[in-house]
Amino acid sequence: MDFNQNFFELFGIAPAYRVDPIRLEQAFRDIQAQVHPDKFAHASDAERRLSMQWATQANEAYQTLKQPLGRARYLLHLNGVELHEETNTAMSPAFLMQQMEWREAIGEAKAAGDVPGLEHLSAKLRAEIAAQQQQLAELLDNDKNFQRAAEVVRELKFMEKLREEINHALEALDA
Amino acid sequence: MALLQIAEPGMSAAPHQHRLAVGIDLGTTNSLVATVRSGLSVVLHDENGRPLLPSVVRYHGDGSTDVGYPAQAMQSRDPHNTIVSVKRFMGRGLRDLPDAGNTAYQFVDSPGMVQLKTVAGVKSPVEVSADILRVLRDRAETALGGELVGAVITVPAYFDDAQRQATKDAARLAGLNVLRLLNEPTAAAVAYGLDNAAEGVYAVYDLGGGTFDISILRLSKGVFEVLATNGDSALGGDDFDHRIYCWILEQAKLSALKPQDARLLLTRAREAKEDLTTHPEVRVTAVLGAGQLVDLLLTTETFAEITRSLVNKTLAPTKKALRDAGLEPEDVKGVVMVGGSTRMPQIQRAVGKFFGQEPLNNLDPDRVVALGAAIQANVLAGNRSDDEWLLLDVIPLSLGLETMGGLVEKVIPRNSTIPVARAQEFTTYKDGQTAMSIHVVQGERELVSDCRSLAKFELRGIPPMVAGAARIRVTFQVDADGLLSVSAREKNCGVEASVVVKPSYGLTDDEITRMLRTSQENAQSDMEARALREQQVEAGRLIEAIEAALGEDGDTLLNASERAEIDGGIAELRNVLQGQNHMSIKDQIEKLNHISGTFAARRMDKSVKRALTGHKLEELET
Ligand SMILES: Nc1ncnc2c1ncn2[C@@H]1O[C@H](COP(=O)(O)OP(=O)(O)O)[C@@H](O)[C@H]1O
Ligand SMILES: [Mg+2]
Numbered sequence: 001m002d003f004n005q006n007f008f009e010l011f012g013i014a015p016a017y018r019v020d021p022i023r024l025e026q027a028f029r030d031i032q033a034q035v036h037p038d039k040f041a042h043a044s045d046a047e048r049r050l051s052m053q054w055a056t057q058a059n060e061a062y063q064t065l066k067q068p069l070g071r072a073r074y075l076l077h078l079n080g081v082e083l084h085e086e087t088n089t090a091m092s093p094a095f096l097m098q099q100m101e102w103r104e105a106i107g108e109a110k111a112a113g114d115v116p117g118l119e120h121l122s123a124k125l126r127a128e129i130a131a132q133q134q135q136l137a138e139l140l141d142n143d144k145n146f147q148r149a150a151e152v153v154r155e156l157k158f159m160e161k162l163r164e165e166i167n168h169a170l171e172a173l174d175a
Numbered sequence: 176m177a178l179l180q181i182a183e184p185g186m187s188a189a190p191h192q193h194r195l196a197v198g199i200d201l202g203t204t205n206s207l208v209a210t211v212r213s214g215l216s217v218v219l220h221d222e223n224g225r226p227l228l229p230s231v232v233r234y235h236g237d238g239s240t241d242v243g244y245p246a247q248a249m250q251s252r253d254p255h256n257t258i259v260s261v262k263r264f265m266g267r268g269l270r271d272l273p274d275a276g277n278t279a280y281q282f283v284d285s286p287g288m289v290q291l292k293t294v295a296g297v298k299s300p301v302e303v304s305a306d307i308l309r310v311l312r313d314r315a316e317t318a319l320g321g322e323l324v325g326a327v328i329t330v331p332a333y334f335d336d337a338q339r340q341a342t343k344d345a346a347r348l349a350g351l352n353v354l355r356l357l358n359e360p361t362a363a364a365v366a367y368g369l370d371n372a373a374e375g376v377y378a379v380y381d382l383g384g385g386t387f388d389i390s391i392l393r394l395s396k397g398v399f400e401v402l403a404t405n406g407d408s409a410l411g412g413d414d415f416d417h418r419i420y421c422w423i424l425e426q427a428k429l430s431a432l433k434p435q436d437a438r439l440l441l442t443r444a445r446e447a448k449e450d451l452t453t454h455p456e457v458r459v460t461a462v463l464g465a466g467q468l469v470d471l472l473l474t475t476e477t478f479a480e481i482t483r484s485l486v487n488k489t490l491a492p493t494k495k496a497l498r499d500a501g502l503e504p505e506d507v508k509g510v511v512m513v514g515g516s517t518r519m520p521q522i523q524r525a526v527g528k529f530f531g532q533e534p535l536n537n538l539d540p541d542r543v544v545a546l547g548a549a550i551q552a553n554v555l556a557g558n559r560s561d562d563e564w565l566l567l568d569v570i571p572l573s574l575g576l577e578t579m580g581g582l583v584e585k586v587i588p589r590n591s592t593i594p595v596a597r598a599q600e601f602t603t604y605k606d607g608q609t610a611m612s613i614h615v616v617q618g619e620r621e622l623v624s625d626c627r628s629l630a631k632f633e634l635r636g637i638p639p640m641v642a643g644a645a646r647i648r649v650t651f652q653v654d655a656d657g658l659l660s661v662s663a664r665e666k667n668c669g670v671e672a673s674v675v676v677k678p679s680y681g682l683t684d685d686e687i688t689r690m691l692r693t694s695q696e697n698a699q700s701d702m703e704a705r706a707l708r709e710q711q712v713e714a715g716r717l718i719e720a721i722e723a724a725l726g727e728d729g730d731t732l733l734n735a736s737e738r739a740e741i742d743g744g745i746a747e748l749r750n751v752l753q754g755q756n757h758m759s760i761k762d763q764i765e766k767l768n769h770i771s772g773t774f775a776a777r778r779m780d781k782s783v784k785r786a787l788t789g790h791k792l793e794e795l796e797t
Binding site: 010011012027029030031032033034035036037038041042043044045046047050051052054055056059060062063167171174 | 355498564594596652721724776782
């Protein structure tokens with residue numbers, strides 16, 4: 001088994017942020033259809049073990065590439081840019097300002113039990129995330145500006161946190 | 176006893192030999208066994224033509240055991256020794272059972288899993304489950320006229336590692352080769368997916384005797400993904416019985432009943448409930464111990480009214496599961512009904528209203544899980560090599576490690592597709608620290624104390640370094656049954672220490688052997704015979720597998736000397752198979768596995784290449 005093969009190679013697709021999700025999924029399924037442990041339930045121990053390792057690798061690769069953020073991180077990693085997300089938390093003041101505004105708006109809507117308000121915020125956030133992802137595609141696939149792309153990835157992570165917060169608030173109000 | 180079939184050297188086993196395999200629904204209330212016969216999945220009946228086996232085991236002082244209907248009939252007269260709903264205790268410690276005090280059982284707390292005191296001695300839930308499985312296995316072997324190559328056993332989707340491991344141990348104890356543990360909703364979807372060629376998002380609504388489970392699955396091109404699961408482990412048909420029971424007490428102005436009377440009225444309540452599925456009203460009659468007469472009329476309307484809150488109670492977890500999956504009720508293309516309790520008309524109505532569509536009822540809700548499991552068993556046994564059948568399942572609960580301050584660091588999030596592996600690095604927090612204890616937990620909460628503890632082990636021999644310098648890599652591997660193994664390694668300074676743990680509740684081979692011995696009071700020679708037989712079967716399986724592989728790829732993937740080495744290994748294994756020494760068979764099995772390792776790897780590479788080539792060809796065409 002060649003574990004040095006990168007995830008894009010494993011699925012036989014070009015390394016890029018813009019991928020055809022249907023094609024990615026098809027490649028994943030084609031591989032699983034060959035290596036999945038279900039195909040080896042009555043095979044020898046050696047084949048069963050290998051099958052598990054391959055299926056594990058295919059799952060890992062698919063999970064990584066399926067999500068836009070995971071794919072971006074992985075592409076950056078292939079290009080030698082590590083995000084150090086745990087330690088590197090320096091963000092632009094403008095972005096931090098925006099974050100505070102979001103937090104406040106969510107907090108207020110939550111306190112007021114304002115479900116439509118939260119749903120509106122959720123829609124607005126989705127639109128912003130989509131715009132960021134668009135920018136990420138340009139930076140990674142066209143401009144090859146990996147440093148700037150890394151910043152956008154870090155920002156997107158914050159946005160995802162906001163999205164979770166809204167979902168939690170909605171869930172709490174629903175219960 | 177069926178004889179092991181061994182082909183001549185160089186000849187592989189007959190290509191269309193049908194291997195006997197079954198699917199087993201090991202339920203809280205009822206269990207079933209099914210198989211695929213002439214391409215059709217069917218439930219196997221007992222000698223009286225009954226498909227269900229009540230999951231009830233009664234132990235006698237003389238060591239004999241009743242399983243199923245006879246045990247169920249004695250439940251109220253011999254409550255201490257008659258074990259019902261043992262599934263609730265699988266992989267559970269005493270502190271996991273909040274209502275343990277309300278049962279008739281005498282629990283014995285033991286590390287990992289409770290045990291039950293009976294006249295026949297202390298029984299582990301694994302042993303009790305094995306007694307149920309053994310009856311199903313016998314039923315199947317009688318009906319199919321041969322020894323089973325294996326079984327697929329279903330478990331609730333939310334079952335954690337401890338519960339899955341316990342289920343697998345029970346199967347081993349019952350002498351079953353587990354081809355796969357399969358999630359119950361997935362099995363139900365398999366049953367429907369094949370029969371109705373269903374694709375899209377499906378909800379599986381399972382209301383059994385004492386549990387409610389809701390699962391959201393995505394079915395497409397033979398892939399079954401579990402998007403989310405939820406439920407209520409203390410909600411089921413029994414609660415509906417209880418509501419009718421309370422209604423009877425109220426209507427007949429009864430109070431402080433003797434246990435016998437209470438038991439009788441509960442039985443009447445269940446009968447009334449089941450009759451109301453097909454009748455608009457039923458008469459409830461009973462003569463109590465003191466001669467008191469109960470004679471009441473229960474209508475569907477009244478029944479629906481007194482159980483409305485129970486019906487609604489199933490909708491909250493349903494909503495939650497949908498939210499977890501990021502879906503609305505309209506996104507669900509079909510609702511599969513599972514479990515005897517979904518026969519109740521008010522359930523059908525409520526579910527139909529919630530999802531805005533008629534639920535699917537073409538398959539019997541009692542049988543659908545077993546039918547699906549049988550279909551999967553048939554595939555895994557290798558009886559269907561023709562198609563692109565693929566079933567992808569997920570891990571139901573997150574796996575993590577304890578970190579400083581009793582917090583959980585998640586390593587594998589729930590709903591990850593299995594098999595899955597993840598590694599995480601940790602470091603020492605004190606200068607010169609040479610050991611580190613690793614605590615593996617499962618659950619969604621942030622505090623270790625709120626999660627299930629799976630295993631604790633120590634990694635020793637870390638070279639003394641300043642705090643934070645050591646690099647300890649902990650790897651979690653979850654296999655296709657959803658079972659976990661953990662290994663840890665210190666990778667600094669060229670020193671490596673590694674350990675593989677089996678979670679603490681899992682039974683070791685020794686314990687299984689001990690249980691086998693005590694449960695059957697087998698003499699030493701019987702144990703030897705059994706071990707020999709197991710190794711013979713295993714050897715036969717291995718030879719068959721390798722010969723089939725050689726038939727396909729032996730000429731293209733191996734050079735003459737490699738081929739000779741494998742052929743030699745097979746011949747040697749056949750040679751020791753002539754003898755009666757199970758240890759030497761075991762050794763030779765290991766040797767042959769080792770010899771054939773490279774061949775296996777090449778075959779796997781070839782398969783992957785084939786997958787990609789097929790893919791590229793498709794692209795050229797479009
Ligand atoms: N016709 C029916 N109407 C209502 N409830 C029924 C009917 N038939 C069976 N049940 C109930 O179904 C429950 C058992 O369901 P089952 O799916 O076998 O349980 P489990 O999955 O817990 O083993 C019992 O509570 C039983 O009373
Ligand atoms: Mg069930």
